[in-house]
Amino acid sequence: QVQLVESGGGVIQPGKSLRLSCAASGFSFSRYGMHWVRQAPGKGLEWLAAIWYDGSNEYYATSVKGRFTISRDNPKNTLFLQMNSLRLEDTAVYYCVREGDDSKLDRWGQGSLVTVSP
């Protein structure tokens, strides 16, 4: 079955960097676009970034453009989110999401909590 498992979250100081990973299994990872979506505590969903199946194109939300970078390693079935210059408002659960056929966000990981705190 499809599995997406995020890792790399934790407590980090403002201004520091952190890299999240998402290990994919149960499907042909290299055939699918992938996304990151986050959710601040008690708040709604915020789409952050997307990457094409082959890594040739990337897209970002305005709020993270220039600070966050999405990337992937297809031979290792892994998605990444490099987060630089972290701010207090980046505190959230970060979800790794598969873009299935028909452009739908059809599989979600359980999420990884990132807490930005002095």
Place this chain on the structure above:
Amino acid sequence: DIVVTQSPDSLAVSLGERATINCKSSQSVLYSSNNKNYLGWYQQKPGQPPKLLIYWASIRESGVPDRFSGSGSGTDFTLTINSLQAEDVAVYYCQQYYSTPWTFGQGTNLEIK
């Protein structure tokens, strides 16, 4: 950016009754070349990741009960839950994928009356 606005923010419905959630986008998400609305609906229960319910505005994802239905076109959409069950208590989000950045509505909290 396309702004997606849901109404109401919260909703209380009796068991067995119908729940209706509205979603409005700031510009049309209907792609004329294929006549598809790039709009999805998600359900999120406490402590869980979101789950896809509806895509292309009206297509039910595999395994989703048929009491869930989506409708609308262009800028105005509706998620209808018929015969509300206790397990339907959740926050519901609509999301446009017509153009980047993809954007979500603010969510609608559905409770049992």
